[in-house]
Amino acid sequence: MDFSFTDTQVLQRESIVEFARRELNDKVRENDQAGGFPLENWRKCADMGLLSLLTPEIYGGLGEDLVTTANSLEALSYGCEDSGLVHAIVTQLCCIVLINLYGSPAQKERYLPELSSGGMIAAQSITEPDAGSDVLSMRTRIEGDGAGWLLSGGKVFISNGPLADIIIVFARCGAGKSAFGEISCFLVEKTAAGYSMGKPLQKMGLRTLQNCEMFFDSVGVGEEMLLGKNGHGMFIFNEGIEWERALMTAAHLGTLERVLGKSISYVKTRKQFGKEIGKNQSLSNKIGTMKLNLELGKLILYKMAWLKDQGKRATLEASLGKLFVSESLKSACLDAIQIHGGYGYMQECDLERDLRDSVAATIYSGTSEMQRNIIARMLGI
Amino acid sequence: MQDDAKLIEFIKTDLARGKVTGKLGANDDLIETEILDSLGIMKLILFLENNYAVKISDEDLTLENFTSIMSINSLIQRKRAAQGA
Incomplete structure (x- = not known):
């Protein structure tokens, strides 16, 4: 068992951290307060190759494996303080993965180069008002036959939605109880007749990430826009969610490491009663827990990334990692604020933004409660 | 058949988790009885790949292949024959 990264991976990580600190942190607080998307920074990330990590070289990408991609995302969120931008990038990567895995040659040719260069933005449209993790409850329907379908329904909370040029939409094509044949997956372009979206949603955190409702009013969809096989949507969803949980976990770990570093630096410089406050075990213990969770999180992350790179399934590992790291991040942000005292509670310290952002991590891509349910099911309970 | 017994168990x-009170028959419909839900199918695929040395591909993911214990067993036999096992 070899836990080391290659020299290339180490260099890649260092260059991404340096790039993120130099280019992406200028107006994070202002952008968070305004709630706008940092398009210029998005383009810088595209130029840096961060959107093309998982795209095969024949479509203009870097063709990296998941271990390398996870290492790069860790580096990005360690250096970049805008978690909303990082989330937008992860969403884009998830869409690229699905199109690469299930798309037709024509779909890959049309979308992968544009998505990888950042010229197009993609969104996954799954969640509905009455259907979150219970995907079979979705009401968005696709009706028709191979000659053409009509897509009708509505979705909520869609990340990258307001900016999306291309949307991966999951819809019911049957009415049975099975995972087989009941859900299909389609690509819908923003110019499609009958497609519209609501205003960007105002959120507690991740404010630079753009989310909205989507409405499909008898949107005509041709055979060429079917992603994967008709009726295979559940399997596409299950595969996609494993990749999403791995990529999100990598991003969360980078943030956790940044919060840890900031806390260590503070307790070594802040003095009270004639000594560094880090000499107090009540504070150093919090930092010890952060470090423990960071290292354990990396072990889970890279195990699941390795499994995916071997072409294996990682349903259990993806849930374990997503649950553990998102909860660890939220705890670390709370502890970091406590360590920083009154200063930590101020916006200028930036930790309150990390905390607000981290709460979302325990909700999207399946809440912590759902992850525990999945883990229990995978253990036969 | 030993394979049958392992699969049934x-x-x-x-997967059934209380949804089967009596004997589970080879032809019982696993879909209608809601034994195979969306997570259940992932668990089943993992089980088959780990225990029968087969790789379940996208092509195999049809309702017909997973309706009953008999159809799952047929799928395993076909996959093994194709792999030369």
Whole structure:
């Protein structure tokens, strides 16, 4: 068992951290307060190759494996303080993965180069008002036959939605109880007749990430826009969610490491009663827990990334990692604020933004409660 | 058949979780009885790949292949024959 990264991976990580600190942190607080998307920074990330990590070289990408991609995302969120931008990038990567895995040659040719260069933005449209993790409850329907379908329904909370040029939409094509044949997956372009979206949603955190409702009013969809096989949507969803949980976990770990570093630096410089406050075990213990969770999180992350790179399934590992790291991040942000005292509670310290952002991590891509349910099911309970 | 017994035991204990009170028959419909839900199918695929040395591909993911214990067993036999096992 070899836990080391290659020299290339180490260099890649260092260059991404340096790039993120130099280019992406200028107006994070202002952008968070305004709630706008940092398009210029998005383009810088595209130029840096961060959107093309998982795209095969024949479509203009870097063709990296998941271990390398996870290492790069860790580096990005360690250096970049805008978690909303990082989330937008992860969403884009998830869409690229699905199109690469299930798309037709024509779909890959049309979308992968544009998505990888950042010229197009993609969104996954799954969640509905009455259907979150219970995907079979979705009401968005696709009706028709191979000659053409009509897509009708509505979705909520869609990340990258307001900016999306291309949307991966999951819809019911049957009415049975099975995972087989009941859900299909389609690509819908923003110019499609009958497609519209609501205003960007105002959120507690991740404010630079753009989310909205989507409405499909008898949107005509041709055979060429079917992603994967008709009726295979559940399997596409299950595969996609494993990749999403791995990529999100990598991003969360980078943030956790940044919060840890900031806390260590503070307790070594802040003095009270004639000594560094880090000499107090009540504070150093919090930092010890952060470090423990960071290292354990990396072990889970890279195990699941390795499994995916071997072409294996990682349903259990993806849930374990997503649950553990998102909860660890939220705890670390709370502890970091406590360590920083009154200063930590101020916006200028930036930790309150990390905390607000981290709460979302325990909700999207399946809440912590759902992850525990999945883990229990995978253990036969 | 030993394969049957292992598969039946897995479906009864890990997937059915109280949905089967009596004997689980080879032709019982696993979909209608809601034994195979969206997570259940992922668990089943993992079980088959780990225990029968087969790789379940996208092409195999059809309702016909997973309707009953008999159809799952047929799928395993076909996959093994194709792999030369």
